[in-house]
Amino acid sequence: MTKKQKKTLRRILLAAVLAVCAALLTHFVPLPWYLALAAWLVPYFTIGYDVLRKALLGIKNGEVFDENFLMAVATVGAMALGEYGEGVAVMLFYQIGELFQSYAVGKSRRSITELMDIRPDSANLQTADGEIKTVSPEEVHIGDVIVIRPGEKVPLDGVVQSGESTLNTAALTGESKPRRVGPGDGIISGCVNADGLLYVRVSKPYGESTVAKILELVENSSLKKAKVENFITKFARWYTPAVCYAALALALVPPLAGMAGLLPAAWPAGWGVWISRALTFLVISCPCALVISIPLTFFGGIGGASRAGILVKGGNYLEALAHTGVAVFDKTGTLTRGVFTVTAVAPAPGVTENELGEAAALAESFSGHPIAKSLWERWGAGLDRARAADARETAGQGVCTQVDGAAVLAGNARLMEAHGIACTPAEAAGTVVYVAKGGRYLGSIAIGDEPKPTAKDAIAGLKGQGVRTVMLTGDAEAAAAPVAAALGVDEMHAGLLPADKVAQVERLLAAKGDKQNLAFVGDGINDAPVLMRADVGIAMGALGSDAAIEAADVVLMDDDPAKLCRAMRIARKCMAIVWQNIIFALGIKALFLLLGALGIANMWWAVFADVGVMVLAVLNATRMLAAQK
Numbered sequence: 354m355t356k357k358q359k360k361t362l363r364r365i366l367l368a369a370v371l372a373v374c375a376a377l378l379t380h381f382v383p384l385p386w387y388l389a390l391a392a393w394l395v396p397y398f399t400i401g402y403d404v405l406r407k408a409l410l411g412i413k414n415g416e417v418f419d420e421n422f423l424m425a426v427a428t429v430g431a432m433a434l435g436e437y438g439e440g441v442a443v444m445l446f447y448q449i450g451e452l453f454q455s456y457a458v459g460k461s462r463r464s465i466t467e468l469m470d471i472r473p474d475s476a477n478l479q480t481a482d483g484e485i486k487t488v489s490p491e492e493v494h495i496g497d498v499i500v501i502r503p504g505e506k507v508p509l510d511g512v513v514q515s516g517e518s519t520l521n522t523a524a525l526t527g528e529s530k531p532r533r534v535g536p537g538d539g540i541i542s543g544c545v546n547a548d549g550l551l552y553v554r555v556s557k558p559y560g561e562s563t564v565a566k567i568l569e570l571v572e573n574s575s576l577k578k579a580k581v582e583n584f585i586t587k588f589a590r591w592y593t594p595a596v597c598y599a600a601l602a603l604a605l606v607p608p609l610a611g612m613a614g615l616l617p618a619a620w621p622a623g624w625g626v627w628i629s630r631a632l633t634f635l636v637i638s639c640p641c642a643l644v645i646s647i648p649l650t651f652f653g654g655i656g657g658a659s660r661a662g663i664l665v666k667g668g669n670y671l672e673a674l675a676h677t678g679v680a681v682f683d684k685t686g687t688l689t690r691g692v693f694t695v696t697a698v699a700p701a702p703g704v705t706e707n708e709l710g711e712a713a714a715l716a717e718s719f720s721g722h723p724i725a726k727s728l729w730e731r732w733g734a735g736l737d738r739a740r741a742a743d744a745r746e747t748a749g750q751g752v753c754t755q756v757d758g759a760a761v762l763a764g765n766a767r768l769m770e771a772h773g774i775a776c777t778p779a780e781a782a783g784t785v786v787y788v789a790k791g792g793r794y795l796g797s798i799a800i801g802d803e804p805k806p807t808a809k810d811a812i813a814g815l816k817g818q819g820v821r822t823v824m825l826t827g828d829a830e831a832a833a834a835p836v837a838a839a840l841g842v843d844e845m846h847a848g849l850l851p852a853d854k855v856a857q858v859e860r861l862l863a864a865k866g867d868k869q870n871l872a873f874v875g876d877g878i879n880d881a882p883v884l885m886r887a888d889v890g891i892a893m894g895a896l897g898s899d900a901a902i903e904a905a906d907v908v909l910m911d912d913d914p915a916k917l918c919r920a921m922r923i924a925r926k927c928m929a930i931v932w933q934n935i936i937f938a939l940g941i942k943a944l945f946l947l948l949g950a951l952g953i954a955n956m957w958w959a960v961f962a963d964v965g966v967m968v969l970a971v972l973n974a975t976r977m978l979a980a981q982k
């Protein structure tokens with residue numbers, strides 16, 4: 354509890370004791386009315402002075418209709434009518450409700466930041482004279498060397514200079530997948546250094562490091578509100594004044610009608626009865642339950658998801674995710690591991706395997722595509738990158754690079770076609786890279802990729818949730834069809850250029866129902882246009898890929914496609930809780946308003962309808978947090 358909450362708690366306890374004293378006093382000692390009132394005013398002001406002050410301030414500032422106003426009018430009215438006990442009780446329970454709510458909100462905020470415990474406190478900077486100085490991460494510059502001891506968090510992104518260690522990524526991805534790193538490896542802030550001592554050359558200032566980006570994203574996520582959230586805000590703005598006027602009408606109309614002889618004989622005609630009912634009405638109507646519990650639910654959903662390594666950029670995306678009807682996947686790097694290994698090499702007559710491999714590896718040396726990496730892995734050792742220059746990559750086709758002064762093409766059949774090079778169609782299974790140098794065909798390299806271990810379950814899980822699954826790929830039909838069949842996707846389209854992927858997504862968007870959303874899942878490599886076009890763009894394997902974090906609405910920190918099912922489950926649960934709260938709160942309120950107007954529900958019922966409903970709604974909202982532990 355914070356200091357302020359403790360103070361409120363003490364006030365509540367004090368007021369409760371004073372109220373009991375007042376009740377005993379007025380019950381056992383016959384007091385004139387003004388002394389009884391005075392006895393009750395002591396607990397009343399003890400517990401309610403701040404609400405009364407806020408209500409007066411609201412009136413002064415022209416923002417009359419809020420819950421402070423409702424409570425102030427209702428309780429002052431009750432006191433004026435001589436219902437002292439009720440007046441004090443309403444204030445008391447209202448404050449208990451407020452305390453509970455601020456405690457619950459504070460607790461969920463804390464637990465999220467704690468569990469997303471990635472913010473580094475300090476960095477150990479190596480100074481020019483070799484000493485180690487502890488500084489705040491903001492003070493470290495690009496090119497500085499920092500020392501990371503075992504057990505410490507990596508404070509900034511960088512490249513290992515010396516030392517070897519295992520990094521634990523659990524805080525970022527929600528799963529602990531230890532990763533071995535050594536000299537030359539890039540490392541990402543937010544991981545925990547498990548065992549070795551690392552010297553790291555910083556490659557990004559703190560503000561641009563992974564940790565800072567993720568924290569910013571999570572903190573800003575409450576700004577993007579879901580439709581229901583906006584609806585409730587608007588609703589409350591309109592609803593509170595409406596209820597106030599309704600209460601006024603309830604207080605005035607029946608007695609006036611009674612004076613005019615228009616009231617049915619069975620109804621009471623006195624002013625006191627109707628004013629009292631109107632005040633009850635005000636207490637019941639307080640919209641706090643919704644105004645508080647709905648954002649809290651989204652907050653819990655977003656927080657819970659981020660703990661599982663799923664960053665959702667706003668409540669609106671959580672809402673959209675819950676209504677996903679079509680899930681479209683990119684193949685390479687998304688459903689397949691994106692780690693290719695060379696499976697067959699077919700040089701053209703008169704070309705050696707090495708010539709072919711070297712040309713391909715050098716041509717690909719600037720590319721970040723998984724295919725490029727695999728070729729470099731196989732032939733890159735000992736090659737001088739300086740031999741390659743002026744690389745141009747055509748998304749969905751391949752690269753064209755000057756190697757030793759001649760243009761080398763490496764890519765699929767489409768690329769060869771575009772440059773008018775005749776190639777021998779390779780029969781090998783998997784993805785085929787054709788290579789040509791200076792207009793001469795050098796041969797082909799077949800590389801294999803395999804589905805991720807969880808991909809099949811992920812597709813099955815989505816189908817189980819009634820989601821249609823589609824796979825889009827720029828790879829050739831021959832390489833893509835076996836993957837699609839093995840995973841069991843509903844629909845597959847191969848040989849697509851990035852623009853074709855957009856066209857396919859457009860088509861799927863048009864074909865699906867209005868109520869359903871389309872989610873696109875990609876690895877962030879050359880699929881930014883589709884990520885933007887989809888209702889929900891989801892980038893996976895975002896660890897270290899800034900482009901993916903920027904372009905997507907939902908970011909899966911690791912590259913596990915099963916996280917999509919998890920994200921959807923969280924989203925659906927969140928929406929279920931939101932609607933439970935809306936229906937429950939409005940239903941109870943409507944019922945009690947009716948009972949209040951008819952004089953069946955008194956102030957004591959009103960307190961339950963207000964504070965009780967709020968507490969239950971908040972408790973229901975906090976389920977969203979508990980579920981993710």
Ligand code: ADP
Nearest residue numbers: 684685720722749750751763764765826827828
């Ligand atoms: P996917 O749609 O499966 O993610 P991409 O759009 O990244 O695949 O690439 C589609 C195809 O384009 C690849 O299968 C490959 O044939 C070719 N290609 C793309 N980039 C490269 C590259 N750097 N080197 C060789 N071929 C490439």
Ligand code: MG
Nearest residue numbers: 683685686878
């Ligand atoms: Mg791709």
